[in-house]
Amino acid sequence: MSHAATTHHTSMGLDSRKMAFWAFIGSECLLFGTLISTYLIYQGRSVSGPTPGEILNIPVTSISTFDLLMSSLWMVLALAAVQRGDMKWAKVWLLGVAIGGAIFLGFQVYEFTSFVHEGLTLKTNLFGATFFVLTGTHGAHVTVGVLWMLTLWYRAMRGKLGPQHAVTVEIAGLYWHFVDVVWIAIFTLVYLLHK
Amino acid sequence: MEETKAVEHAHPTAGTYLRVAAILTVLTVIEVGVFYVPAFHPFLAPVLLFLSAVKFAIVVMFYMHLKMDSRFFTLVFGGPLLLASAVMLGLLFLYGVLTLGH
Numbered sequence: 468m469s470h471a472a473t474t475h476h477t478s479m480g481l482d483s484r485k486m487a488f489w490a491f492i493g494s495e496c497l498l499f500g501t502l503i504s505t506y507l508i509y510q511g512r513s514v515s516g517p518t519p520g521e522i523l524n525i526p527v528t529s530i531s532t533f534d535l536l537m538s539s540l541w542m543v544l545a546l547a548a549v550q551r552g553d554m555k556w557a558k559v560w561l562l563g564v565a566i567g568g569a570i571f572l573g574f575q576v577y578e579f580t581s582f583v584h585e586g587l588t589l590k591t592n593l594f595g596a597t598f599f600v601l602t603g604t605h606g607a608h609v610t611v612g613v614l615w616m617l618t619l620w621y622r623a624m625r626g627k628l629g630p631q632h633a634v635t636v637e638i639a640g641l642y643w644h645f646v647d648v649v650w651i652a653i654f655t656l657v658y659l660l661h662k
Numbered sequence: 663m664e665e666t667k668a669v670e671h672a673h674p675t676a677g678t679y680l681r682v683a684a685i686l687t688v689l690t691v692i693e694v695g696v697f698y699v700p701a702f703h704p705f706l707a708p709v710l711l712f713l714s715a716v717k718f719a720i721v722v723m724f725y726m727h728l729k730m731d732s733r734f735f736t737l738v739f740g741g742p743l744l745l746a747s748a749v750m751l752g753l754l755f756l757y758g759v760l761t762l763g764h
Binding site: 479481485486489490492493494496497499500501503504507508510525529532533536537539540542543544546547550637640641644645647648651652654655656659660 | 673674675676679680682683686687690693694697706707710711713714717718721722724725726727731732734735738739741742743745746747749750753754757759
């Protein structure tokens with residue numbers, strides 16, 4: 468059965484998978500909204516250190532932020548390549564997104580490890596609890612995204628991904644860009660506007 | 663399929679994507695720069711929140727294609743986003759992080 472034959476559309480003529488995924492992303496806004504709110508409410512209320520000002524490494528996080536932004540560019544280039552049937556470049560960009568995400572996760576592992584060495588854990592204070600839950604949840608989302616990109620890349624390598632699957636790649640892209648926009652908010656609210 | 667063609671428009675070109683990436687990079691550099699310049703510190707929060715909102719909107723409009731796609735997707739995403747923003751503001755006022763007046 469061809470892919471086109473299995474594609475479903477809503478009564479409005481919209482792809483039902485995209486519609487469902489946008490609804491999912493909407494629900495994710497509420498999840499991250501509550502986590503960010505919790506972080507902000509408890510910000511500056513820790514009775515013991517380390518505090519954000521003592522421990523956050525802005526230069527390192529700026530580099531990881533740039534890396535995630537660039538991975539979003541590679542994602543749209545991958546989608547554009549799939550749409551025009553240029554699978555050679557689609558494979559390159561999809562692998563690039565996965566590597567970009569893995570580099571971001573590497574930065575996060577480095578950050579978490581150094582924080583633990585400096586005495587900040589989930590149990591240390593309110594900052595540690597809310598920071599690790601918020602950024603850890605985001606990191607878990609990035610991990611899912613990396614695995615998703617690798618799956619698409621593997622399918623492309625086996626010749627099982629083509630222009631007829633452009634919506635599949637577009638939906639993966641929606642997820643990846645959402646992870647990016649959440650980090651845009653976290654970078655500003657947690658790192659640059661810390662107390 | 664005809665209906666689909668009527669509501670789903672062509673995506674931007676690679677050139678547009680590259681220009682968007684350049685703008686996002688410049689905005690990120692400005693954000694970090696503002697953070698390190700003491701003269702900006704009295705206005706740090708509004709400036710950074712504005713830049714962050716602009717970056718958020720650019721990614722959603724161009725990379726997530728909401729600018730070109732059906733307005734209904736904007737509604738499906740924008741509704742929960744507004745609700746989340748309202749809940750956040752409500753909680754921040756409730757717990758005294760934000761206050762009216764002084």
